[in-house]
Amino acid sequence: MDLDYSPQERAFQADLRDFLAEHLPRDIAAKVTARREVSKDDMERWHAILNARGWLAGSWPKAFGGEGWGPIEQHVFEEECCLAGAPRIVPFGVKMLGPVLMQFGTPEQQADLLPRILDGTDWWCQGYSEPGAGSDLASLKTRADRDGDHYVINGQKTWTTLGQYANRIFCLVRTKVDGKPQEGISFVLVDLDSPGIEMRPIRLIEGGYEVNEVFFTDVRVPVANLVGAENEGWTIAKFLLGHERTNIAGVGFSVQALEQVKSLARQITRNGRPLIQNTLFAARLARIEAELDAMKITNLRMLARAAQGGRLGAEPSMLKIKGTEIRQAINDLARRALGPAAAPFPSEDLDGNLSIAPEGHAHDAASYFNNRKISIYGGSNEIQRNILAKGMMAR
Amino acid sequence: MDLDYSPQERAFQADLRDFLAEHLPRDIAAKVTARREVSKDDMERWHAILNARGWLAGSWPKAFGGEGWGPIEQHVFEEECCLAGAPRIVPFGVKMLGPVLMQFGTPEQQADLLPRILDGTDWWCQGYSEPGAGSDLASLKTRADRDGDHYVINGQKTWTTLGQYANRIFCLVRTKVDGKPQEGISFVLVDLDSPGIEMRPIRLIEGGYEVNEVFFTDVRVPVANLVGAENEGWTIAKFLLGHERTNIAGVGFSVQALEQVKSLARQITRNGRPLIQNTLFAARLARIEAELDAMKITNLRMLARAAQGGRLGAEPSMLKIKGTEIRQAINDLARRALGPAAAPFPSEDLDGNLSIAPEGHAHDAASYFNNRKISIYGGSNEIQRNILAKGMMAR
Amino acid sequence: MNFEMSDDRRMLAETLRRYLSEQYGWDHRLRVAYQAPFHDPEKWAGMADLGLFHALVGEDRGGMGGSGFDIAVIFEEIGRALCPEPVLGAVMAARLLSATGTPLTALLSGETRYAVAIGELDAPYDLDGIACRADRTGDGWRLTGRKSVVYGGGVADRLLVAARANGQIALFDLAAAEADLHPYAMIDGGPAAEVLLEDTPATPILPAAQAALSDALDWGALALSAEALGAMEATSAALIDYLGTRKQFGQPIGTFQALQHRAVDLTIDIEQARSIVILAASAMGTPVQAKRVAQAKHLVGRVARKLAEEAIQMHGGIAMTWEYPVSHYAKRLVMIDHQLGDSDHHLGRLIETLQTA
């Protein structure tokens, strides 16, 4: 038993901290820690800074421009970035399409597209979910009909995160209607400036815009944009779901958020006494802290297994469920701590002299509502429970 | 809106209190409030006392020796009995078989059997569950094969409460093997001294004996002991499940138990301070008290509807679920309050000078374990949720 | 024992429900709730015409209602429609003005909108920590301090302000125009404001106002509990409807047992919430008022948050959107716990009662 990082991992961690202290733009970190919206420009700046250091896609093999990080280095990277208040790397190119191309793409596709992900030429978004097919991907209806050396795509995708900033989208589409629902699905790459595409923003519960609907009307896509074989998109979809799940528990987010709540509870007073002195509130904090400290170890245990080449079965689903529950519970605590100061709809007018919530906390309630999504997307926690139950009953 | 009893109901309540103060034997009440085992003799004494006053089966029609109580009077009766520490009336004769005979029995069966329930000549027990058919009664396997004017019964019943004190048992048996499982079931009355019957006690989790297995080997029962028509036992079973559910929430038990916990929390000290001064414990208490106070009203709302002749649909299932959850939570609180004093296996040796738990609380942990049954028997809370879901989705 | 509403009350509830559904439809509600002034003066007047404000007040004070059940019935409809009108201020003001003997004519007619300014950032839910002070000057009294998140503060004609005067908490009346008001929308819609007072002239109307203010807070908490109940009923109806229609894996998601059981537990919790609101409504004006209200606000707050979170989760995406009404119900259900004491605050009151009994 050894719960500590190896000397090499600690050295990497120290490098990272230095790097973040020097290169992470303060204005961006301030937005992230205050849970305010990070702009397209912010994200592109941060990607470029990371890319200059070779760390934008550290877990990619060196042959493709990465560092070949294993699960533990990847975890260290994500944890340190969280703690420093760095924005999340937009995952659609780096963490999703990249690995798919490396595994299923042609050498031409790899040579063409991977560098464009790294240098920011392409901003990819994801066309998976449809209005009638959320957790049940196999029932998707968007059709791609072959017409010569093109597909003609008709249908609708939804929940396309940050699609408003993207120039390209990777989609699961139906290329065969008969047979099992899983069998007729293909994975295609589409330029968003193709005629017939309309992207409509979806306003979210707290008032922000981060997801979109994408409508396809007779959109012509060259057959060369197919990744993998026709009708084998399901394999790619499963590969993607099983891939890149090191940060699935979101421990870094939770650690950073819990520290914020702790300092909030010391800063906020009730009748002159710091909120932390309220036993009921402190009890909520202590309970979640114990869960989170346990979660850190649960996460490391699975990472260690992955790093030793062990096959992860049910574990990522466990991490997803418990990790999101803990994050949401911390969001809930921050909102609670604020009391009435959580009530105002966030607006610039309320900053400065008039600020009601302590600095950096005006968006805590909005963030609580927004983060209800994390137990829904990426395979809802109910789907994860189904997966775990299947494994459990098969033992 | 009027949350109070009517003047007549209040007068009845006052009569009851006087009666209980005068006639409920102190030694029996002491056992009940200390959650100790009540003997067969205790129960028979109490039945006789109630019967002398005409209140053993108050909700029976006057024609059959009852008082014709409506749901509210029945509730008042049960609540006052609980608060006074009276033992529960053994329900198998009075509340189960009695109503079945009135509805489905022949005049001869009624004339013969109902008085024997009231005067204590017969102690009935219930033969419903089987090892393979708990919540799923329709799958029961105990067979009654016709042989002339007798049935020959073979099979096994289980969870037969207080069967060790009974002289008779009413059973659901299979009289037809083909067709739908519900269709071939009949309701028969069996003398427990019939040859071929063996009753074996089941020891429960906390060490006590209150349920039994009953084995039937070629037990001959006269066809005259059939209640209702052959193969119509399912109708009777459903009637029974729908009947006599006024006390399903067990509010009286909870009120009495919560008062005990409150006084326990004032009596027990931790480093010289009463336990009630511990915020975490007091919070548990306050939460449950609010739930229980709400439950009292939920219960009365449904009673009022029943009293006005309204049809109860899903409500009894709600009362069962929430009522048992609250009772169990109170049992949990009592156990918690005791701390290490809950640990000893209850025994006479530990009474007197050596007593570890405060007087009347030596059985609190045993009672906590024993009462895990209340969310399982009488249709488990899972079955109740299925029933509620069916109703909910049909709306 | 009778849990039916009286005919008068039922008629009022039905009238109000019809008015809100016809005059305060969903698109209108969304626009009003988030666009300054975050309420609709015309609809306020319309609600006054229905007799809404008379129902808040007892006959001895010129109204036609004023019992706990009247308040509960009205706020249940407000919650069901998610109506952002600041009726809460009228409920609390009616209690305070009654305690001082001030005539209620302008409140009853809906002509004057009142906001009650008690909470401060350091003392959001109770009176002990109030720092706002009242100073006597030559020509009267002046108030100095800040009242935070005053519901309806930005659209009020008059403010009733709790402030410290001569070592006790007193109640003051002032024209809203006299204060430095900074109105804003709440995250769940509807008007609130920061009220900055600096030597602001005000009329003292109750020198020892502790009891009256506590009473007004109780009535406000009852109203909010009932409002949450109405919003819960609407949310639960939408959820059950969705479970029955939305399909996944080829069947309605309402056929999945895990979701069924969770929905059932929510339904039971809502019944319990209804019961505790009934109990609190029946206790208004009796010695157990404070305890029952604390129980109601505590239990309702707990159930409302759970329902909000579960409703979003079980909808699985759609209820995360602004366009789908459940998202707004969910916000109201969570944020109502931030008004007049959250569930922990009221649990704290119950704990104190247990510890001092």
Add this chain to the structure above:
Amino acid sequence: MNFEMSDDRRMLAETLRRYLSEQYGWDHRLRVAYQAPFHDPEKWAGMADLGLFHALVGEDRGGMGGSGFDIAVIFEEIGRALCPEPVLGAVMAARLLSATGTPLTALLSGETRYAVAIGELDAPYDLDGIACRADRTGDGWRLTGRKSVVYGGGVADRLLVAARANGQIALFDLAAAEADLHPYAMIDGGPAAEVLLEDTPATPILPAAQAALSDALDWGALALSAEALGAMEATSAALIDYLGTRKQFGQPIGTFQALQHRAVDLTIDIEQARSIVILAASAMGTPVQAKRVAQAKHLVGRVARKLAEEAIQMHGGIAMTWEYPVSHYAKRLVMIDHQLGDSDHHLGRLIETLQTA
């Protein structure tokens, strides 16, 4: 980073597991747990022969283990087998005797059984409220007071007793035969006793024992947390097995989604419990020992109770019976929270840490 057990430790665990399953089978366990003396001296000796007690103690004190992970591994096996032997006393005594420099030879060989008597009815879980007092007399020290629910008290050779002497908490050693012992079984089986002391002669072995006693309580709590973990693993395995075999309505009850999801949540909770035990084991002897142990005992206590209740419920009847092992696991899982501080007690410790940080 490495979460594998060392070979030594794995071998010990496997040996112990085999010994308990072969020598301490279920019927034997049931008989021993509830029949005086509520433990089996022969098996105690057998476990000593395996080197069990050496594994509890560090090499500097003549043992071969003594780390947090050694304790955790052993108690996980004890929990898995629901073994009622009073090994807990040995763990705590080893820490206390080490703090005083007393030789451990008789403890290591299993020859001497120790019970540690700290808790009293008014001060069950901590030291502040200890009332038992030590008085100096001509020929030595005498103890007066009552120690309650002393685990293994009835079968101990020697008692280590915490008592008040000269205004501080001191530690005393005495032959168990000197005390007025009243042994009994615990409701979940195994030996405990009331220890009555009245001018009972005893040897002072540590005059200022506060720190050593707190440390021993931490080690005891770690052991119990690990024991619960083992019992949880066994319970969960039995539950999942039952879900796969028991049929209702024509199908295994494990196909019902509501039960599936509940079982999944329990499984995740058990993983969390394992993690917090690992974290606590790794923290023994470090500055965060007290915090980690409090987290472990708190979290494990919460999960263990939930699992116990859910396991009974999902079994639906059978686990209510004495005959079915899960009932006994459930009792242990619930009652372990009554030893050395329940989950609220340890939560209270965590709250204090947060409030004084």
